[in-house]
Amino acid sequence: MNMLKGAKGFWSSIVLAVVFGIVMQFLITGEIINFFYVNTLYFIGINIILAASLHLIIGITGQFSIGHAGFLAVGAYASAIITMKLELPFALGLVAGGVAAAIAGLIIGIPTLRLKGDYLAIATLGFGEIVRIVFLNIEYVGGASGMTVTQLTTWPWLFGSILLTLLVIRNFTNSTHGRACISVRENEIAADAMGINTTYYKVVAFAIGAFFAGVAGALYAHNFFIIQPTNFGFLKSFDILIFVVLGGLGSMSGAVLAAILLTIVSTFLQSYPELRMIIYSLVLIIMMLYRPQGIMGTRELTSFFKFGKSAKGGVNDGSKNTVA
Amino acid sequence: MEFLQQLVNGVSLGSIYALIALGYTMVYGIVKLINFAHGDVFMVGAFIGFYSITILDLGFFPSLLISMVTCAILGVLIERIAYKPLRNATRIAALITAIGVSLLIEYGVIYVRGAQPEAYPGDLIPATSIDFLGVKVSSQSLMILGTSVVLMVLLQFIVHKTKIGKAMRAVSYDMDAARLMGINVNNTISATFAIGSALAGAAGVAFGMYYTKIEPLMGIIPGLKAFVAAVLGGIGIIPGAMVGGLLLGVIESLVSAAGFSLWRDGVAFVVLILILIFRPAGLFGKNVREKV
Secondary structure, three states: OHHHHHHHHHHHHHHHHHHHHHHHHHHHHOOOOOHHHHHHHHHHHHHHHHHHHHHHHHHHOOOOOOOHHHHHHHHHHHHHHHHHHOOOOHHHHHHHHHHHHHHHHHHHHHHHOOOOHHHHHHHHHHHHHHHHHHHHOOHHHOHHHOEEOOOOOOHHHHHHHHHHHHHHHHHHHOOHHHHHHHHHHHOHHHHHHOOOOHHHHHHHHHHHHHHHHHHHHHHHHOOOOEEOHHHHOHHHHHHHHHHHHHHOOOOHHHHHHHHHHHHHHHHHOOOOHHHHHHHHHHHHHHHHHHOOOOOOOOOOHHHHHHOOOOOOOOOOOOOOOOOO | OHHHHHHHHHHHHHHHHHHHHHHHHHHHHHHOOOOOOHHHHHHHHHHHHHHHHHOOOOOHHHHHHHHHHHHHHHHHHHHHHHHHHHOOOOHHHHHHHHHHHHHHHHHHHHHHHOOOOEEOOOOOOOOOEEEEOOEEEEHHHHHHHHHHHHHHHHHHHHHHHOHHHHHHHHHHHOHHHHHHOOOOHHHHHHHHHHHHHHHHHHHHHHHHHHHOEEOOOOOHHHHHHHHHHHHHHOOOOHHHHHHHHHHHHHHHHHHHHOOOHHHHHHHHHHHHHHHHHHOOOOOOOOOOOOOO
């Protein structure tokens, strides 16, 4: 009975989301909302995918990866090569971006995921930098001056990608594999002792997260006219990290909400880049000092609609704040 | 001779990395925190040095001293305001706070003085060079090397011969036991931050002299490389940081000399990943097994 109820909520939220997507499509094609807002909407969408994909790595699996911009870069360049150099269709570019980033995730994940905490953080940070330097030095993709890309990202592609990302990550989290990942987050040594192949689950989560970051990279690349290695530095990684941390480590809806909120805020602060970063960093510090679990903790948005109902032992692990 | 020349360049660059790495390694050894803001303390040190030379019209050594003192105060402030409340929090919370502090310093400086770079006055030390076995050693390199060596010797003296050094070693070994033995842990940690930040400040001035260009975001890359140096030598081990810094400087110079200068910044990270994979405890460290 409980399962059925959960499934009903799941399907109705998908229907709602699709209706929202179609309405937005009409608003965009009918030019009811102007170009500035459409552009902001695209940014929000890309950031949602990035936030959700990093959420899977940090929030669910507890692997502190801070080189996410590296996967974004791999996806962006891979898809741009497919569409611009090889002149293949955009859909293929989107998939290629994801696959290339997932491969990069495997390459970096298999050796470094044996490391823990701080060491992993610094290794992934190093990886992000290496990716940037590699693209900086390859003439085929334009080196420092970057690569010109035609604008191919449209609302249906973007919306479809967001929906797919959120669905896959949600279902992964609620599956056996997701639970294994959560157990790795809570206590890796204990999970190992319980017979969970921790390395395997960490690598899987890393590869899935990287895949969607790559898809976001493809959308990102085809939303601009030019991509340059400087777009994918530390600051980009930190931006994505802030979404996840602010939303609550372990809450996908938290990460999505934070991505929406912060993208809107930074759009308004675009003409004051320094001020934006100062506000960002202050938010980060104050948040960690007074509410280290983030806005949502490990709760999901749906748990707020379950007041009075039996929320115990439900879809997620309640309001525990035990992220390592 | 070319090889020797690159070795000399590498050693001067490496001594700067070593100075920054010492701060990282000391802080990590005592509170187990990657102090991301350390590279920015280094940047602030470079700017304080610059302003004391140009505006206050001071010489090299007074500027160095002012820079070190200011950075020590800054380091203690950062520790007291941002890190101390989080001493019992999760590692991720502490790491994120450190990233936040780092961004705050970077963009705070840009907000106050703008992002434009500044040219370090080059005439502070008479620019002569000594020929040594056919290798040119500039007076600036010698000065940087000399300053670094003196500071490192001083640090070894503080850590091994003074009371506060003994307290630092005790706290890094076991914080709770040290507290039970009557050591003021908070003051000891502050002292560690002060000494580490002072070294970063000195490195900032030395960097300015060596590269003659400073800017608000200059702390990021040298800071990360210094961290790599600390990991290379075994994080938490003071001689390890010195050797790691020098080694990294030499590796970098040799890579540049081999014609891969564009890849120079990447080399440090490749070294990092290799060392983490094959010898995560660093060259000087021992492997410790974690228990539940």
